[in-house]
Amino acid sequence: MSEFLQLAFSGLTVGAIYALIALGFTLIYNASDVINFAQGDFVMIGGMGTVFLMAAGLALPVAALIAVIAAVLVGLLLHRLAIEPARGASPVTLIMITIGASIFIKGVSQILFDKQFHSLPAFSGDTPIPVGGATILPQSLWVMGTALALVVALYLFLEHTLVGKAVLATAANRLAAKLVGINVALVLALAFGLSAAMGALAGVVATPITLTRYDIGTLFTLKGFAAAMLGGMGNPVGAVVGGLLIGLIETFAAGYLSSTYKDAVAFLMILVVLLFMPRGLFGSRAVERV
Amino acid sequence: MDMPARLRPVLRAAAVMLATAVAGPALTGPAVAADPIKIGSVVSATGPAAFLGDPEAKTLKLYVDELNKKGGLLGRPVELVLYDDGGDANKARTFATRLVEDDKVVAMVGGTSTGATMAMIPVFEEAGIPVVSLAGGIEIIEPVRAFVFKTPHTDKTACQKIFEDMKARGITKTGMISGTDGFGKSMRNQCLKVIGQYGITVLADESYGATDSDMTPQLNKIKNTAGVEAVLNPGFGQGPAIVTRNYAQLGIKLPLYQSHGVASKSFIELAGPAAEGVRLPAPAILIDDKLADNDPQKPVVAEYKTSYEKASGQPVSTFGGYAYDGIQLVARAIESAKSADPKKIRDALEATKGYVGVTGIYTFTPTDHLGLGTDSFRMLVIRNGDWALEAPAR
Amino acid sequence: MKAILRSRLTPLLALALVMALVPMIAPTSFHLRVAALVWIFSLAALGLTILMGYAGQVSLGHAGFLGIGAYAVAIGPARLGLDPLLCLLLGAVLSGLVAWLVGRPILRLKGYYLAIATLGFGVIVALILHSETELTGGPDGMSVARVTLFGWRVTGALNWYWVSAGALLVGALLALNIAASPTGRALRALHDSEVAATGAGIDVSAKKLAAFVLAAVYAAVAGGLLAAMNGLITPEAASFSHSVELVAMVIIGGLGSVFGTVLGAAFLVVLPQALTAFQEYEQAVLGLLIMVFMIFLPQGIVPSLRALIEERLP
Numbered sequence: 001m002s003e004f005l006q007l008a009f010s011g012l013t014v015g016a017i018y019a020l021i022a023l024g025f026t027l028i029y030n031a032s033d034v035i036n037f038a039q040g041d042f043v044m045i046g047g048m049g050t051v052f053l054m055a056a057g058l059a060l061p062v063a064a065l066i067a068v069i070a071a072v073l074v075g076l077l078l079h080r081l082a083i084e085p086a087r088g089a090s091p092v093t094l095i096m097i098t099i100g101a102s103i104f105i106k107g108v109s110q111i112l113f114d115k116q117f118h119s120l121p122a123f124s125g126d127t128p129i130p131v132g133g134a135t136i137l138p139q140s141l142w143v144m145g146t147a148l149a150l151v152v153a154l155y156l157f158l159e160h161t162l163v164g165k166a167v168l169a170t171a172a173n174r175l176a177a178k179l180v181g182i183n184v185a186l187v188l189a190l191a192f193g194l195s196a197a198m199g200a201l202a203g204v205v206a207t208p209i210t211l212t213r214y215d216i217g218t219l220f221t222l223k224g225f226a227a228a229m230l231g232g233m234g235n236p237v238g239a240v241v242g243g244l245l246i247g248l249i250e251t252f253a254a255g256y257l258s259s260t261y262k263d264a265v266a267f268l269m270i271l272v273v274l275l276f277m278p279r280g281l282f283g284s285r286a287v288e289r290v
Numbered sequence: 291m292d293m294p295a296r297l298r299p300v301l302r303a304a305a306v307m308l309a310t311a312v313a314g315p316a317l318t319g320p321a322v323a324a325d326p327i328k329i330g331s332v333v334s335a336t337g338p339a340a341f342l343g344d345p346e347a348k349t350l351k352l353y354v355d356e357l358n359k360k361g362g363l364l365g366r367p368v369e370l371v372l373y374d375d376g377g378d379a380n381k382a383r384t385f386a387t388r389l390v391e392d393d394k395v396v397a398m399v400g401g402t403s404t405g406a407t408m409a410m411i412p413v414f415e416e417a418g419i420p421v422v423s424l425a426g427g428i429e430i431i432e433p434v435r436a437f438v439f440k441t442p443h444t445d446k447t448a449c450q451k452i453f454e455d456m457k458a459r460g461i462t463k464t465g466m467i468s469g470t471d472g473f474g475k476s477m478r479n480q481c482l483k484v485i486g487q488y489g490i491t492v493l494a495d496e497s498y499g500a501t502d503s504d505m506t507p508q509l510n511k512i513k514n515t516a517g518v519e520a521v522l523n524p525g526f527g528q529g530p531a532i533v534t535r536n537y538a539q540l541g542i543k544l545p546l547y548q549s550h551g552v553a554s555k556s557f558i559e560l561a562g563p564a565a566e567g568v569r570l571p572a573p574a575i576l577i578d579d580k581l582a583d584n585d586p587q588k589p590v591v592a593e594y595k596t597s598y599e600k601a602s603g604q605p606v607s608t609f610g611g612y613a614y615d616g617i618q619l620v621a622r623a624i625e626s627a628k629s630a631d632p633k634k635i636r637d638a639l640e641a642t643k644g645y646v647g648v649t650g651i652y653t654f655t656p657t658d659h660l661g662l663g664t665d666s667f668r669m670l671v672i673r674n675g676d677w678a679l680e681a682p683a684r
Numbered sequence: 685m686k687a688i689l690r691s692r693l694t695p696l697l698a699l700a701l702v703m704a705l706v707p708m709i710a711p712t713s714f715h716l717r718v719a720a721l722v723w724i725f726s727l728a729a730l731g732l733t734i735l736m737g738y739a740g741q742v743s744l745g746h747a748g749f750l751g752i753g754a755y756a757v758a759i760g761p762a763r764l765g766l767d768p769l770l771c772l773l774l775g776a777v778l779s780g781l782v783a784w785l786v787g788r789p790i791l792r793l794k795g796y797y798l799a800i801a802t803l804g805f806g807v808i809v810a811l812i813l814h815s816e817t818e819l820t821g822g823p824d825g826m827s828v829a830r831v832t833l834f835g836w837r838v839t840g841a842l843n844w845y846w847v848s849a850g851a852l853l854v855g856a857l858l859a860l861n862i863a864a865s866p867t868g869r870a871l872r873a874l875h876d877s878e879v880a881a882t883g884a885g886i887d888v889s890a891k892k893l894a895a896f897v898l899a900a901v902y903a904a905v906a907g908g909l910l911a912a913m914n915g916l917i918t919p920e921a922a923s924f925s926h927s928v929e930l931v932a933m934v935i936i937g938g939l940g941s942v943f944g945t946v947l948g949a950a951f952l953v954v955l956p957q958a959l960t961a962f963q964e965y966e967q968a969v970l971g972l973l974i975m976v977f978m979i980f981l982p983q984g985i986v987p988s989l990r991a992l993i994e995e996r997l998p
Contacts, residue, residue: 210532
């Protein structure tokens with residue numbers, strides 16, 4: 001039982017990070033139909049930015065805030081300079097643009113930062129908390145707590161504010177949204193900025209556990225994309241569930257089956273789910289969008 | 291469909307670039323005065339192995355500059371032709387061909403990974419140009435190839451050093467958790483080959499991916515395996531740091547052995563307090579200030595550490611040290627051969643005797659193109675956030 | 685002039701002409717090797733051109749098939765004592781078979797769902813090549829036996845240049861013929877609209893599967909040639925970044941254009957060689973170039989140029 005619990009803690013921690021990235025994918029996809037392959041690089045900017053700002057002498061909260069703002073700026077620039085000019089391009093072209101952006105961000109980061117691994121001090125110390133025979137790190141609680149808070153905040157924003165409703169309306173039907181006077185360009189920029197902020201925040205809280213490096217984004221992009229697809233692209237609930245599921249599957253596969261093939265198990269699960277539910281677990285959009 | 295005018299410069303730039311590549315040698319660099327001696331290098335300065343290749347590239351640039359400040363070699367300036375393979379063996383092979391055919395280098399220092407080195411070896415063997423590899427794999431020098439040398443210890447030597455220590459402490463049953471990258475896999479296999487000679491058995495054999503961020507599931511399995519007396523972690527990069535943290539998180543009290551893949555002070559920073567008590571074999575470069583005053587390596591290590599840290603602003607690593615030894619070995623060979631002829635450089639390299647480097651003291655022979663013994667490793671333990679020399683057990 | 689531009693054989697003749705010219709102007713065998721790599725990656729990308737350009741299906745795991753072909757040529761002779769040339773063929777068959785098995789279920793998926801499914805397939809293949817050390821040599825790769833072609837030992841850059849050029853010509857001829865055949869027209873129809881294609885009586889899923897299998901065979905042959913030419917293969921060959929590179933080749937050159945695919949492959953193979961002077965900035969420049977091309981030339985180089993020329997001609 002304690003082993004099961006231990007694995008579950010690990011899986012939920014990793015899964016919470018994936019969930020935040022998957023949510024970032026979902027936000028951008030809903031607003032613009034774009035799959036943003038630079039999503040994981042926001043996580044890197046959050047982590048690496050905080051590390052280097054702290055090294056420059058800033059306190060953790062200040063450093064984290066500036067790093068998140070920097071990621072938001074990168075997100076807005078990505079939208080303004082790369083996505084906006086290519087409006088109407090095919091999905092593959094859009095994927096390639098964001099992959100190009102991801103390579104570009106990594107290329108600049110390795111010059112701006114460096115190529116070594118870095119870590120941040122854990123926010124509340126390194127003493128493991130014993131729970132039912134297993135242990136959990138205080139930082140894991142920070143990760144899960146942050147994820148939960150962001151999900152709730154996002155829900156409240158989308159469902160209970162005018163701007164949030166505008167985002168949802170744009171996602172549902174861009175033309176109609178335009179007709180009722182919604183500033184679609186602003187909504188799109190908002191989606192990019194928000195998802196960059198979520199990714200960067202995930203990077204800040206996760207770095208004490210996962211460590212960070214200029215090219216760590218690719219891994220998070222792949223896992224986050226997989227999570228978003230598993231849940232059903234475009235569905236925020238699906239993104240969260242997909243993220244947690246992939247985290248748990250990986251961890252349990254490593255613990256009970258084979259640590260070598262845990263990534264294969266996660267991707268096999270996705271293939272199987274997609275075969276029976278071609279639009280993911282929570283995908284229901286009937287209209288063919290691609 | 292019309293093409294916007296702003297596109298034309300882009301296309302023109304692309305055309306120029308293609309032309310540059312095709313025209314090749316004529317445009318690859320300004321002509322240097324006085325016929326320089328060209329030394330080539332292919333390292334993984336970007337890509338997944340960048341944290342190894344980056345210090346290697348910086349070290350090579352630094353010391354070729356040093357050589358030139360001192361007047362070069364044989365009265366000629368030295369030119370470093372450095373390429374980045376991005377961790378791709380296919381690219382490494384292409385750059386190897388370029389170094390031989392196009393740049394006409396007289397020697398090559400490099401190959402960050404064993405895969406890249408193995409891909410490049412045939413090119414240099416065929417051309418008769420000596421290679422000093424910076425990769426760990428034993429297959430690079432076994433069987434011995436006429437033109438191939440290497441500076442890093444083989445994994446086997448590290449395994450032997452670790453098992454000697456375990457044996458001296460009466461440990462007979464161990465658990466293993468290895469990275470699935472080239473380094474971890476190769477070391478795991480070498481360790482399994484020699485472990486029998488020390489009367490030690492492996493009760494749990496786990497692995498983790500190169501980019502994994504959580505190893506508690508695997509460590510938990512080892513924790514629950516009855517009889518394990520110590521754990522060994524062959525791996526490099528961030529893996530060992532995470533293993534060490536997770537090890538502490540799970541409250542495993544058994545001795546933890548890391549390898550020489552844990553190669554710089556940054557490991558202690560990354561692993562934090564969890565690193566306390568971790569044991570590992572490492573070359574002298576990590577403990578320059580703790581070496582005895584009469585240690586022949588002390589001045590060499592101190593000089594490299596000061597110069598590198600001043601030039602790069604980063605802590606020295608054993609990987610940069612391999613490159614230091616590589617370029618020094620080649621420079622010495624050119625000096626002692628009194629010639630920049632590749633074959634003569636090779637002969638001089640093979641005749642190297644007692645070169646005191648930062649990794650160890652090298653003596654090459656026709657049957658040994660590594661020239662380091664287990665004595666070049668020192669058993670270290672991490673205490674109070676710093677390396678400490680571990681007194682030999684018993 | 686327009687007739688020449690539109691003729692099916694023009695790109696093929698142009699390609700053959702370039703192939704004949706390169707050895708005459710290439711100063712060293714390094715340049716020949718780069719050219720041979722261009723032909724090999726063009727071949728791999730051509731398969732994707734059929735899949736993406738003709739049939740409109742995306743694959744983000746295509747390097748997986750390249751890896752299967754490459755490791756067939758490596759494993760067959762080393763572990764089973766088979767002839768390398770035979771293994772090249774077996775690799776192509778195996779790759780096609782795997783594509784058929786995998787493609788049947790996943791080609792039902794659409795758009796981004798197909799992207800993640802193919803991506804997952806590629807990741808799994810790379811992981812197997814990486815992990816099955818006994819068979820594949822693990823992350824450091826395995827060496828590949830020399831190829832003997834009818835008693836002639838293929839070594840040296842020039843020989844490999846002609847072998848790869850020949851393979852690409854055959855591949856290009858086949859691709860052009862497919863484009864002009866009823867199958868090609870059917871594929872283009874389903875590219876434009878699957879619903880309409882079904883309505884017109886086209887067996888959409890069979891055609892898609894055929895394109896997928898064909899694309900896998902192209903990639904496997906290219907992989908086999910790459911392994912045999914290098915004499916060593918590492919799991920990197922099947923990596924996600926290689927899959928992305930293949931897709932980029934197809935799109936940069938021009939989706940659905942055979943000549944464009946070769947141009948795209950040439951661009952991405954030559955680029956790192958041209959950028960060595962700016963080593964530190966190579967990745968940033970590469971990323972920037974991909975973005976610029978995708979944004980300003982979404983049709984790719986060749987179709988955009990063709991449109992420009994046609995527009996200027998009377």
